[in-house]
Amino acid sequence: MRIKIGIPRALLYYWYGPLWRVFLAELGLTPVVSGPTGKELLNTGVKATVDEACLPVKVFIGHCLSLRAQCDFLMVPRLVSVNKKDYICPKFMGLPEMTRQAVGDRPLFIWKSEKNCALGSPQALPAVLRQGFSARRIKKGLQKAEAAFRTYHRLLQEGLFPEEAETVLFTGAFPHRAEKGRRIGLIGHPYCLYDPLINLGTIDLLQRYGFQVLAPEYFTPRQIEAELRLLTKPLFWTLSQRIVGAFRLLCKQRVEGIIYLSAFACGPEALIGELVKKEAKVAGLPLLQLALDEHSGEAGLVTRIEAFIDLLQRKRRLSCV
Amino acid sequence: MEDGVYLGVDVGSVSTNLVVMAPNGRIIKKIYLRTEGNPISSVQKAFREVAPEFSQAKVLGVGVTGSGRQLIGAIIGADVIKNEITAHGVAALRAYPQVRTVLEIGGQDSKIILIDHGVAVDFGMNTVCAAGTGSFLDQQAHRLNLSIEEFGQIALRSKHPVRIAGRCSVFAESDMIHKQQMGHSLEDIVAGLCAALVRNYLNNVGKGKEIRPPILFQGGVAANAGIKRAFEQELGHPVIVPEYYDTMGAWGSALLAQEEKAVYGKTSFRGFQLSEEEIGVSSFECVDCPNRCEVVKVQINQRPVSGWGDRCGKWQRINTEATG
Numbered sequence: 001m002r003i004k005i006g007i008p009r010a011l012l013y014y015w016y017g018p019l020w021r022v023f024l025a026e027l028g029l030t031p032v033v034s035g036p037t038g039k040e041l042l043n044t045g046v047k048a049t050v051d052e053a054c055l056p057v058k059v060f061i062g063h064c065l066s067l068r069a070q071c072d073f074l075m076v077p078r079l080v081s082v083n084k085k086d087y088i089c090p091k092f093m094g095l096p097e098m099t100r101q102a103v104g105d106r107p108l109f110i111w112k113s114e115k116n117c118a119l120g121s122p123q124a125l126p127a128v129l130r131q132g133f134s135a136r137r138i139k140k141g142l143q144k145a146e147a148a149f150r151t152y153h154r155l156l157q158e159g160l161f162p163e164e165a166e167t168v169l170f171t172g173a174f175p176h177r178a179e180k181g182r183r184i185g186l187i188g189h190p191y192c193l194y195d196p197l198i199n200l201g202t203i204d205l206l207q208r209y210g211f212q213v214l215a216p217e218y219f220t221p222r223q224i225e226a227e228l229r230l231l232t233k234p235l236f237w238t239l240s241q242r243i244v245g246a247f248r249l250l251c252k253q254r255v256e257g258i259i260y261l262s263a264f265a266c267g268p269e270a271l272i273g274e275l276v277k278k279e280a281k282v283a284g285l286p287l288l289q290l291a292l293d294e295h296s297g298e299a300g301l302v303t304r305i306e307a308f309i310d311l312l313q314r315k316r317r318l319s320c321v
Numbered sequence: 322m323e324d325g326v327y328l329g330v331d332v333g334s335v336s337t338n339l340v341v342m343a344p345n346g347r348i349i350k351k352i353y354l355r356t357e358g359n360p361i362s363s364v365q366k367a368f369r370e371v372a373p374e375f376s377q378a379k380v381l382g383v384g385v386t387g388s389g390r391q392l393i394g395a396i397i398g399a400d401v402i403k404n405e406i407t408a409h410g411v412a413a414l415r416a417y418p419q420v421r422t423v424l425e426i427g428g429q430d431s432k433i434i435l436i437d438h439g440v441a442v443d444f445g446m447n448t449v450c451a452a453g454t455g456s457f458l459d460q461q462a463h464r465l466n467l468s469i470e471e472f473g474q475i476a477l478r479s480k481h482p483v484r485i486a487g488r489c490s491v492f493a494e495s496d497m498i499h500k501q502q503m504g505h506s507l508e509d510i511v512a513g514l515c516a517a518l519v520r521n522y523l524n525n526v527g528k529g530k531e532i533r534p535p536i537l538f539q540g541g542v543a544a545n546a547g548i549k550r551a552f553e554q555e556l557g558h559p560v561i562v563p564e565y566y567d568t569m570g571a572w573g574s575a576l577l578a579q580e581e582k583a584v585y586g587k588t589s590f591r592g593f594q595l596s597e598e599e600i601g602v603s604s605f606e607c608v609d610c611p612n613r614c615e616v617v618k619v620q621i622n623q624r625p626v627s628g629w630g631d632r633c634g635k636w637q638r639i640n641t642e643a644t645g
Contacts, residue, residue, distance in 0.1 A: 038611030197612075201632065277529065286442065303388075304446060307406035311441050314407075318440050 002030045005109060006071030008063030009034045011056055011092070012079065014162045014190035015217075018169055019149040020075065020111065026141035027133055032071050034063040037197035041066050046294055048102040054263040055198060055293050056191045057091050061102045073109040074099070080112075086238045089268060156217040161203065162194045184211040184312075185250035185258035187243050187276075189269075192261045198292055199261050200301050206259075209309050214255060216246030223249060237268045247276050256312045257286035259305065264293035286312060325379035327582075328590070329575025330364060330397070331408070331568065332356065332389030335428025335455060336541055337363040338571040341375055346415060346576065350374065351568045360389035361396065361600050368596035376593055382582040383590045384408070384574030388429065395619055395627035396600055398591040401574060401581045408573030410434045410441045413537050415576060416563045421533040424552065424560070425569070426522065426542035428455040433527050445526045455542045457490045461497065461514055465507065469545075472511060476547025479512030486517065493517060515547040519555050534558040539566040591621075598622055607631060 005024050007013065013020075017033070024031040034041075037059055045062020053061075064074055076096045079088045091098075096110045148169060155165035164175045184206055192198055193215055206213050216224070224245030228235065235241045243260075250258055260276060262269040273289055280287035288308040290301060324344050331338040333356060341350040352367045384401040385394040386408040394402035405427070413423040414436065423434040431454050435443040447454065462469045476482075483500050486492045493514070500510050523532075536558055542548055543566040552560045565572055582588070601620040606613050616636045619627040628636035 035611075039613040040611050196632075300446075303404045303406070306404045307444060307446075310404070310407040311444065315440050315442070 002028065003073065004030045004032050004071040006064070006067030006074045006106075007031050007033045008060055008067060008074075008076075009036065010060040010063045010195070011095075011191045012077060012088075014194045016077070016149070017162070018152040018166060019145045020077075021170075022148040023141050023145035024075075026144050027137065031075075032067065034067050037062070037195050039197070042197060042294065049098065052265065053091060053098070054265045056189070056195075056263055057095075057098065058294065059191075059195065059198060060095070061099060064099050064103050064106075068103060068106050071106070074103060074106045075109045075111055077111040081238075083238055086234070086236055086241065088238055089266075153217070153220075157220055159212075159214070159218060161215070162190070162217075181210050181212050183214055183253065183255045185247070185253070185255040186213050186215050186261065187246050187250070187258060188216075188261035189239055189243070189263065189266075190215075190217065192263055192292060198263075202259070202261060202301075202305065205302065205305060206309075211256075211309075214250060214253065216242045219246055219249050235272070240268045240272045243269075244272055244275060247279065251279070251283045251285055255285075256316070257288070257308065259308065260287065260289045262289065262291050264291045286315075325381040326375060327381055327575040327579050328383045329408075329568075329571040329573065329578065330367075330383070330385045330387075330393060330399075331405070331570035331574060332360045332364065332385065332387035332393045333405075333428050333570070334388055334430075335459070336567070337367060337387075337389075338568040339364070339367040339371065340565075340568050340571040340575055341371060341378075342572065342575040342579075344381070344579065346579075348565060348568070348572060351565065351571070353567055356389070360393055361602065364393050364397065365596040365600070368593050372593040372596060380588060380590045380592075382575075382578035382588050384576075384578030384581070386570050386574040391629060392602070392617070392619070395629075396591075396621065397595060398589040399578075400588050400590070401577045403574055403577050405430070405570055406432055406434060406444050406446065407441075408570045408577060409539065410436065410444075410573070411576050412565075412569040412573030413539065413563070414439060415572075416565070416569070417535060417537055417561065420535050420537050422536045424522070424527075424536060424538045425540040426455055426538075426548070427540045427570075428459075430454060431522055431526050431540070433530055433532075435530060435532075443530065445528070445530055447522075447526050455540070457493075458514075458518065458542060458545070458548075460490070461494065464494065464497075465511070467511070473515075473544065473546035473548065475508050476512040476515045476545075477550060479506075479508040481509055482512035482516055483509050484516075485510070485513040512547060512551075515545070515551040516555075519548060519551040523555060532556055532558075536560050538562050539569045541567050543567070595621070604630070607636070609635075 007020055021031045041062040042059060044065050045058040048065060049058040049061045067074060076099045078096050079092050081087050096108055100108060152165050152169055155168055168174055186193055203213050224242055227245040227248040228241055262273060290304060327342045329340045329342060335356060337354045337356045339352045340348050343349055350371060352370055354363050354367055356363050383397060383399045385399040386403050386405050390402050409423060409425050413420050418439060421436055425432045430447050432444060432446045434441050459469055462472050483505050485496045497510055538549060538552060538560045543562045549560055549562060599622055604615055604617045607616045612632050614631045616628060616630045618625060
């Protein structure tokens with residue numbers, strides 16, 4: 001029987017998911033990815049997680065719990081640093097411990113970032129699984145996985161969203177894309193932007209209003225890095241860097257406005273929220289900042305987004321006259 | 322009235338307002354009712370009040386806003402269902418075209434709208450906390466055994482307002498009790514409360530926003546002279562309370578309906594007789610998938626007219642089936 005490895009569809013799955021899936025499959029293991037976040041899953045996650053954690057972490061725990069019965073191992077990433085001299089949020093460092101508390105009986109398979117690299121080296125594999133495979137096989141699996149990772153990100157840079165890019169990657173079917181229309185920027189951590197239950201379907205809503213939505217994943221890491229060189233002091237957190245860099249690129253792309261979805265209680269975002277706000281003012285670009293948490297009622301969020309879109313629309317209409 | 326009228330309805334958490342507007346933008350009639358937790362019956366009540374006068378008038382368009390806009394919009398057949406921010410901004414610009422800042426404090430939410438050259442450029446809205454809103458004042462007035470109407474006048478008599486923590490309504494309350502027990506006068510406490518509310522509003526809703534005159538103050542709380550004075554002291558500019566300060570949202574939605582009418586031409590208004598019809602609303606948790614959406618269904622005379630709350634769109638479909 002093939003060993004089943006559960007992968008929670010949460011947090012940095014939206015960034016690294018295909019890498020993990022392909023690697024495990026190449027080794028002859030069966031990756032089992034949890035389904036989209038549902039309300040039940042959210043509720044169980046909220047109940048099982050410490051209070052202070054942000055909503056995305058609670059959702060992650062919910063995904064772990066939903067996978068518990070379907071897998072032999074649960075894969076939990078421990079990403080500390082994926083680039084030289086900058087770090088992933090401390091909640092990610094402690095993710096395996098938090099998960100162990102909540103999940104209890106299921107053995108964890110911890111995917112570690114090594115030497116400033118999330119893509120991994122043979123050491124990335126936990127000892128318990130490493131024993132069964134030759135170093136050569138692991139190396140080959142990682143190569144395949146990295147290739148899939150690059151393809152996936154190229155698709156995101158072409159404007160696809162993670163779900164679509166994954167479909168392309170694993171089934172080959174190319175999604176139908178709407179005509180390119182008016183453009184709006186959407187920034188935030190990938191796990192806030194691409195989980196429709198966390199953000200109550202913001203991307204969908206914007207698309208229904210006829211907008212082409214540009215997210216940080218639309219830009220290459222190199223483009224983002226170039227923007228950050230202009231900062232007076234480097235940003236400590238990798239994820240914050242992506243948001244600030246993408247924000248600056250979006251300003252240059254002449255989007256009509258930018259929506260920033262942040263997770264309530266996210267420390268790093270409290271800082272960059274201010275930075276982004278200042279820069280938006282200087283650029284004269286409309287910016288809407290929204291904090292997401294588990295009891296954010298749909299009405300409040302939708303009201304603000306609608307009002308923001310109205311603001312953009314009325315502005316445009318008047319500038320046309 | 323021969324030219325027809327536009328209706329604007331603002332279904333808020335505390336009050337339900339209706340305005341009847343002439344095509345030239347003038348308000349012919351306005352009705353201000355307490356919602357009392359039942360938006361449908363309060364709209365029916367409002368309809369009953371205007372029906373004798375306007376049942377023969379041609380309704381050209383209907384706009385709905387406020388937190389109950391979706392429910393009421395579906396029931397009365399609105400042409401425009403718009404959020405409160407847009408509606409208030411549109412009305413403020415019509416009342417004072419030169420306005421630069423709109424302060425709006427309603428029952429459950431408060432907002433600020435910044436306007437530049439006749440276009441809304443930025444807005445802010447209170448977050449989950451209700452400490453800077455009308456219902457907070459309502460609650461505290463009740464605690465002090467005052468009617469909300471006399472509240473403002475009492476505040477104006479104060480010479481030395483006491484300092485009250487306005488960050489949180491729970492803390493404000495204990496602070497007020499403390500000040501009462503210490504022997505401070507009622508007017509100083511009430512004035513202190515007004516100042517606390519204004520401080521909280523400016524720190525929360527107006528955080529980081531540049532407030533430039535002319536400043537308009539609207540929403541139900543604008544009736545409170547104490548709050549108005551506290552704003553003027555804090556901002557250092559005169560604050561204007563427009564004539565229809567308490568029905569600006571309804572007026573704005575009527576103006577939006579008129580704008581929309583210029584584009585589409587026909588109203589889908591169901592008529593004033595709705596006030597006598599049987600309107601049923603039920604909600605349930607759909608168990609067809611793990612999303613567990615809370616779905617709302619609306620029926621008029623036992624016929625389903627609308628549904629929403631679902632992520633998949635299954636229940637929303639009756640909207641289009643009913644209206645064709």
